[in-house]
Amino acid sequence: MIAVDWGTSSLRLYRLDDNGHVCERRRSERGLQASAAQFEAVLAEEITGWDDPLLILSGMVGSRNGWHEVPYLPCPAGIDDLAAALVPLQASALAGRRLWIVPGVSDTGSEAVPDVMRGEETQLAALLAVLPRGNHVVCLPGTHSKWVSIADGQVRRLTTAMTGELYAVLRNHSLLGKLMPEDDSRFDAWAFESGLKRSRQTGGLLHHLFGVRTLGLFNQMEASALPSYLSGLLIGHEILASGVLEHTPRLSQVHLIGNDRLLALYAQALISWGVGVQRHPEDLAARGMYSLWQRRLELGSGG
Amino acid sequence: MIAVDWGTSSLRLYRLDDNGHVCERRRSERGLQASAAQFEAVLAEEITGWDDPLLILSGMVGSRNGWHEVPYLPCPAGIDDLAAALVPLQASALAGRRLWIVPGVSDTGSEAVPDVMRGEETQLAALLAVLPRGNHVVCLPGTHSKWVSIADGQVRRLTTAMTGELYAVLRNHSLLGKLMPEDDSRFDAWAFESGLKRSRQTGGLLHHLFGVRTLGLFNQMEASALPSYLSGLLIGHEILASGVLEHTPRLSQVHLIGNDRLLALYAQALISWGVGVQRHPEDLAARGMYSLWQRRLELGSGG
Structure with a gap:
């Protein structure tokens, strides 16, 4: 099968064997924005040479501005629910193949303001397939970080x-x-740690942000260190607001899914605040799509 | 005397009589950025026809990127301290006149990260000249809102x-x-109130911001109402973090200084949360410069 992780700005393709091992992978800049609504043609081109008859697609490809809008599946939602909710997709340029889209997940339960994810549920499906029963907290850091209770x-x-x-x-x-300097590739561990510490002080984020300016103004921090300080400040506020530090019973670890660079920052913050971490790679998505399809077959609704 | 409130993006000039009443006022788009470092020439032009020999300047004109950098006066600072700390300025294009710059104020006392203001201290000087002794909280909302304990x-x-x-x-x-629509001139009172309420719920600002998206996505709020919701959310977080709601002894009122539109929003928020307000107009700056000069004369250091 071919697993397609298609987001706003990138397209990742994985070819999996019958046991779910990735045997080939491709990466393209043709995210949804760059595909100019020519989704079928783009996909057909990107999988050239791969003749697998089954394609599973996940990510913003199933959003209102994607190829085909697939409604959110409300939580609570497990791997069975996700597997049963896959939506078939017609694609004449890919005649002879079957295409399915994984739905996103929404949380409209406990507050007046709903929350959603699209793409992350597929990474979570891979975790759900292997995690022991019980309670878990997963964090998927990014442009829009997701915190998920399982x-x-x-x-x-x-x-x-x-x-x-x-x-x-x-x-x-x-x-x-x-x-700040144009180039922020230099990570400053001390500045990041200072930003983290600052996030736990009184005053709130809107006030702490102004401190990025005054630390520079009073020469208490070099301009080149300010991006790392800002990063620590924001990540600190995110983790504090997530509630993981006040979890009852006390959390022994948070599962982190994402790229190495970002996970290192979140791991440093969580560990320094007494919460362990278990890291999982970003391409968990491919394994998630495989798990969902296997579960769908087991449920007898292969389609 | 002429009182000059010179900020990054605007220049306001007031001509005051000997009793401190504003008899003429001018407003120009030639803030510091638009003055291209030709400060003397710009000022000489803007006061054409006003022959008063004394000019007091306040605002970012005294900052590192202004006309002449004047060090911050550390707090605690009262009107006497400010009056004594006025800095004379040489300006050959304005020969025969005396020019003085009001210093900004810094707070480096109680936390590792300093805070500063420049311009607001002059508005505060006008209040300090008339407020009864005792404790007061002043809020000056804006691009960078200031909360001041007196x-x-x-x-x-x-x-x-x-x-x-x-x-x-x-x-x-x-x-x-x-x-959101391009034009956000339409204020939506219900959406603003919803944003305020949301700011008091758990989850933190970084999470609440994402709700602006999902409320739109789930058609729970019209696109045209989202700017007011965002405004309520941010102002709510600012007021909550300011600590005025938990003040001991309980605060009966907050002094608000600023433009009518912004003050209306802050007043609505504070009043709905049980704190009274007293509003003061933005051009308090002119009166502040007059008060500072009078005090300087009383202190015998007119210069």
Whole structure:
């Protein structure tokens, strides 16, 4: 089968053997935005040479602005629910193949304001297939970080934090960004740690952000260290608001899913605050799509 | 005398009579940025026809990127301290006149991260000249909102919140802004109130911001109402973090200084949360400069 992780800005393709092992992978810049609504043609081109008859698609490809809108599956939702809710997709340019889209998941249960994810549920499906029963907390850091509570094999609660996007808009468009060097590739561990510590003090995020300016103004921090400080500040606020530090019973670990660079930051923060972590790679998505399809076959609704 | 309130993006000039009454006022778009470092020439032009020999200047004109950098006066600072700390300025294009710059105020006392203001201290000087002794809290909402604690005629604590700037960068550069109509002149009182209420719920600002997206996505709020919701959310978080709601002894009122539109929003929030307000107009700055000069004369250091 072919697993397609198709987001707004990137397209990742995996070819899996019958045991679910990735035997080939491709990566393309043709995310949904760059595909100009020519989804069938783009996909046909990107899988050239792969003749597998089954394709599973996940991510923003199933959103309102994607190829075909697939409704959110409300939580609580487990792997069976997700597997049963796969939606078939017609694609004449890919005649002879079967295509399915994984639905996103919504949380409209406990608060007046709903929350959603699309793509992350597929990474979670891979975890759900192997995690022991019981309670787990998963964090998927990113532009829109997801915090997910799992109980007895089901996604129960979902909370999104706009941490990555806020970092980017402040870096590129605010007064704070103007104080920083263009290149922020240099990570400053001390500054990151200072930002983390600051997030636990009183005053709130809106006030702490102004401190990025005054630390520079009073020469208490070099301009080149300010991006790492801002990163620590935002990640600190995200983790504090997630409630994992006050979890009852006390949490022994958080599962982290994402790229190495970002996971290192979240792991440093969580560990320094007394919570262990277990890291999982980003391409868990491919394994998730395989797990969902296997479960669908077991449920007798292969389609 | 002429009182000059010179900020980054605007220049306001007031001509005061000997009793401190504003008899003429001018407003120009030539803030510091638009003055291209030709400060003397710009000022000489803007006061054409006003022959008063004394000019007091306040605002970012005294900052590192202004005309002449004047060091911050550390708090606690009262009107006497400010009056004594005025700095004379040489300006050959304005020969025969005396020019003075009001210093900004810094708070480096109680936390590792300093805070500063420049311009607001002059508005506060006008209040300090008339407020009864005792404790007061003043809020000056804006791009960088200032919260100031006053005790016995002195500015004791100073806290800045980047509320206005965050609103602007999210409105203009984030995914949230893309969901909103171009024109946000229509104020939606219900949406603003909803944003305020949301700010008091758990989850933190980074999570609450994502709700602006999902409320739109689930058709729970019209796109045209989202800017007011975002405004309520941010102002709510600012007020909550300011600590005024948990003040001991309980605060009967907050002094608000600023433009009518912004003050109406802060007043609505504070009043709905049980704190009274007293509003003061933005052009308190002119009266502040007059008060500072009078005090300087009384102190015998007219210069």
